[in-house]
Amino acid sequence: xxxxxxxxxxxxxxxxxxxxxxxxxxxxxxxxxxxxxxxxxxxxxxxxxxxxxxxxxxxxxxxxxxxxxxxxxxxxxxxxxxxxxxxxxxxxxxxxxxxxxxxxxxxxxxxxxxxxxxxxxxxxxxxxxxxxxxxxxxxxxxxxxxxxxxxxxxxxxxxxxxxxxxxxxxxxxxxxxxxxxxxxxxxxxxxxxxxxxxxxxxxxxxxxxxxxxxxxxxxxxxxxxxxxxxxxxxxxxxxxxxxxxxxxxxxxxxxxxxxxxxxxxxxxxxxxxxxxxxxxxxxxxxxxxxxxxxxxxxxxxxxxxxxxxxxxxxxxxxxxxxxxxxxxxxxxxxxxxxxxx
Ligand code: NDP
Ligand code: MG
Ligand code: MG
Numbered sequence: 430x431x432x433x434x435x436x437x438x439x440x441x442x443x444x445x446x447x448x449x450x451x452x453x454x455x456x457x458x459x460x461x462x463x464x465x466x467x468x469x470x471x472x473x474x475x476x477x478x479x480x481x482x483x484x485x486x487x488x489x490x491x492x493x494x495x496x497x498x499x500x501x502x503x504x505x506x507x508x509x510x511x512x513x514x515x516x517x518x519x520x521x522x523x524x525x526x527x528x529x530x531x532x533x534x535x536x537x538x539x540x541x542x543x544x545x546x547x548x549x550x551x552x553x554x555x556x557x558x559x560x561x562x563x564x565x566x567x568x569x570x571x572x573x574x575x576x577x578x579x580x581x582x583x584x585x586x587x588x589x590x591x592x593x594x595x596x597x598x599x600x601x602x603x604x605x606x607x608x609x610x611x612x613x614x615x616x617x618x619x620x621x622x623x624x625x626x627x628x629x630x631x632x633x634x635x636x637x638x639x640x641x642x643x644x645x646x647x648x649x650x651x652x653x654x655x656x657x658x659x660x661x662x663x664x665x666x667x668x669x670x671x672x673x674x675x676x677x678x679x680x681x682x683x684x685x686x687x688x689x690x691x692x693x694x695x696x697x698x699x700x701x702x703x704x705x706x707x708x709x710x711x712x713x714x715x716x717x718x719x720x721x722x723x724x725x726x727x728x729x730x731x732x733x734x735x736x737x738x739x740x741x742x743x744x745x746x747x748x749x750x751x752x753x754x755x756x757x758x759x760x761x762x763x764x765x766x767x768x769x770x
Contacts, residue, residue: 434580434595434608441468443589443596450475450503452496452518453510454482456563457536461507461601462491464570468600475499475506475522496522500531505593507534513724516545527552530586532593537620538613541583543717553590554583557598557608558616570602578603583613621711626704633738636661640743650746658743659750 444465451462452475459482465472474486475496486493500506500523510518519540523533532553540546541554548554559566561576569576578598582590598608624630639657644650667676677685710716723730738744751757 432610434598434604434610436599436604439595439599439604440592441596441599443592444505444600445469445471445596447471447504447593448502449473449505449507450494450499451507451509452476452499452523453508454480454486454493455509455511457559457566458482458507458509458563459485459489460559460563460566460570461509461536462486463489463567464601465597466491467570468602470600473499473502497526500526501528503531504528505532505534505597507536508540509536512537512539513721515540516721519546524549532587532590534594534597535613538581538583538617539621539717541613542617543714543721545717545721548584550584551586553585553587553593554613555590555594555597556581556583556613556616557594557601557603558620559601559603566601566603569606573605575602575605577606578608579611579616580608581611581613581616618708618711621716622704622708625711625716626707630707632661637741637743644742650742651750654743654746654750658747 445468447470449465449470449472451458451465451472454462454474454476458474462472462474473492473494475494475498476483476486478495483493494502496518506523506527508515508519508523527533527549530551532555533548534555534557535541536556536558538556538558541548541556556579558579558581559576560579561569566576578601580591580594580598582594584590595604595608598604636658640650640653643653643657664676664680667679671678677688680688707716720731751761
């Protein structure tokens, strides 16, 4: 059983006694900065000159500085820019300005696990990774609750890194829900595996194949869309509430029987072998290398794959059908350019 941390295990005064710089004000950055401030922590936000996020942070009354200025003042630097730019931000603006003995905190272990950032031996290196998007991290905090977090310590020269990690996790509301002790290696490898094999990669491909199979057999795309994409949410909600067992309990006996007999035909043991190959490429760094090299070259592969995905016929079918559903807002479709922030 995993080791858990809750509010009573952590001392808020540890983080309240530090000057904290949150670098980046996107999904996670805004939530961490605002929750820290509301927990009585001395926080400033570090952003690049001309950053689009600056106005949003200032509108909340937060102090915004350049990354270099924010880092110079800080006892704890929280690195919440996108993973693919962290290496450059660290080399250019964080490392040269970091106070002797200042600690580093990450929301995901990617750059430490794959050695893109190699902190000085004098820095504590911690992770507090919420298991939810930043907007939920902020909303739950405001409502007096929290999103569960993962905690890890990679370097602990001060001997106090765990106290700081727990105090930080409490300040962003994570220990109201609960914190799970992990390592940078476990968090990074399982996070990448989950999103590639099941949540994003696996689910997207499964839905596309389902849609293609039905439409190629002559069924109408609108009908196929409802059966293989739209209803997925209902199924996933049931799984989140009560596991696969609740999903099977809730659907018809016909659907439940079909689950047992046809599921293993579609997702056969070869899929598990493919998953093991994906995990191997995560663990040996091949995936990280391919991602970062492509990003460094201006992301030609990434952009081409994104464009190809957007051209799949399920997308245009869905765009029209979603207009029929009043509970899906037009603004839910404002994702077309780039990624969420
Ligand atoms: P975002 O993409 O939302 O971060 C965008 C922010 O980073 C913006 O404020 C942007 O500024 C700023 N930024 C971008 N480039 C630079 C730069 N070169 N220098 C300074 N600031 C920069 O990131 P996320 O919040 O999604 O991810 C942050 C970390 O949290 C990652 O490690 C991620 O893996 C982790 N994480 C993310 C989760 C999520 O749900 N999103 C969940 C758990 C962990 P500008 O406005 O100028 O573009
Ligand atoms: Mg991830
Ligand atoms: Mg049905």
